Amino acid sequence: MTQAPQAGAADWASNHSSEAPRSELIKRLASELLDATETKVPVPPLRDRVLEMTLEDAYQVQDAQLQHHLAKGRVLAGRKVGLTSLAMQQQLGVDSPDFGYFFADMVHHEDASIPADSFISPKVEPEFGFVLKETLSGPGITREQAAAAIGEIYAAIEIIDSRVADWNIKLVDTVADNASCGAIAVGTTPLDVAIEDLADVECSLLIDGKSVASGKGEAVMGDPVAPLAWLANVLGEQGVALEAGQLILPGSFTGAVPVEQNTSATADFGALGSLTINFS
Template identity: 75%
Template sequence: MTAAAESGAAGWTSHHSDEATRDEQMRRLAGELLEATETLEPVAPLRDRVLDMTLDDAYAIQTHQLDRHLADGRVLAGRKVGLTSPAMQRQLGVDSPDFGFFFEDMVHHDGARLPAGAFIAPKVEPEFGFVLQKTLRGPGVTLEQARAAIGAVYPAIEIIDSRVANWDIRLVDTVADNASCGAIAVGTTPLDVAVDRLAGVSCSLLIDGEVRETGTGDAVMGDPVAPLAWLANVLGEQGVALEAGQLVLPGSFTKALPVVSGESATADFGDLGSLTIDFT
């Protein structure tokens, strides 16, 4: 082998080794977050522990967790899009949405009583819940195709939670932490509203019956269906489809509010319906 070839081979080996080492680091951090989910002992911010951490790194950490859960037999129920409203983006200092996943055992319904102690530092967000009647496979999914894929629209609340200590998160931290998803509550009766009218729907977030936040559907990327199309296209680039029957939460109408034991949270869509859950 010539000197140049030896040098090239050494360079490739070093580069390959660096990639392998970084992947091992992502797997280790995924393991930390999985453990934090079980023990409710949060971890230090990930952005401080990975050199030049990228969004790709963060999604790799998230995917390692998804793969582990699926291998353990948990059943994927759907996906959530986060950071879609100006209020939530301001809260985290970002300008782009993110996404995560949830399983069937994380989905609750109207009137559910959830132990606050099952979370680290829970917050609630009022949202729509889209049940898909058609599979969406990106890239190239249009807004019209996304609308046509929605079979029903339900009132929903996402309980977000952070496995990162003190909610000290930036975009890469929350993405790695499954977009801070804790649990989902979804109504049992669909909202009687046309999919092309969702941007004009208003929703209030009540804590113990008191209106604390109010927003309209156009706060969610201008049209709540836009995050669904965005998600289908982002996942499509990874060879993943949004399957018919899955539930998708497109993002919050308002900023998130913390909840503690003894409080109730309501997503009130006025005449269209509402959803209430209690924290015990």
């Protein structure tokens, strides 16, 4: 794994003390993460370099990157919710999920060949992919309203990646780093499943055809629709809606599993269908 430039981190810390304007620190961290995305050279943990870094700070870093990409003409395709399982929340010492975004050029489909070296340290997670048929404008969105807004449901795989060195992350680090989103894969044939049955759906994660993890939909906040309502309400408080046609990934059935070059990953939903992608 490529190591972060430790000398550069020390220089940065000495030149950007806690006395520096908060807005300057936010911009600098966003720029570092944008550079890391391009160069594949990770950065040291952000939490160590901003005095008492808050979740609000982290989302400002994330949003600064989003606005940069949108200004460059990239097309927002959807949003992802992370940290939806109790195990992951306990690991990071949090009691709520987080969220990030992805663009159309980050979305892959069945049998895609994805260069492994386009990431720093990729891992995969099997998920549902919800395509919205209605816009959700929070706050105040109920579980029932969120469920009614779901159109097609697809098999999906999120490729997570960390621009923070060695996956040495806490909540503020991963939030600032776009919730560790690397890319998305989504099937082309909808899963024939009723929304009310999502919590009971089983999914296995296969690497090179061998099952390495499995879980049920209930692992996603007890109800895979719950993260969708949560996301609509959190974004709604910022004046941002989830638009009809967007793809939303509500969270993983299992823990994340590392992948390497010349391997395949499959989200196997049994009789409902599956999705396989390949890393070249």
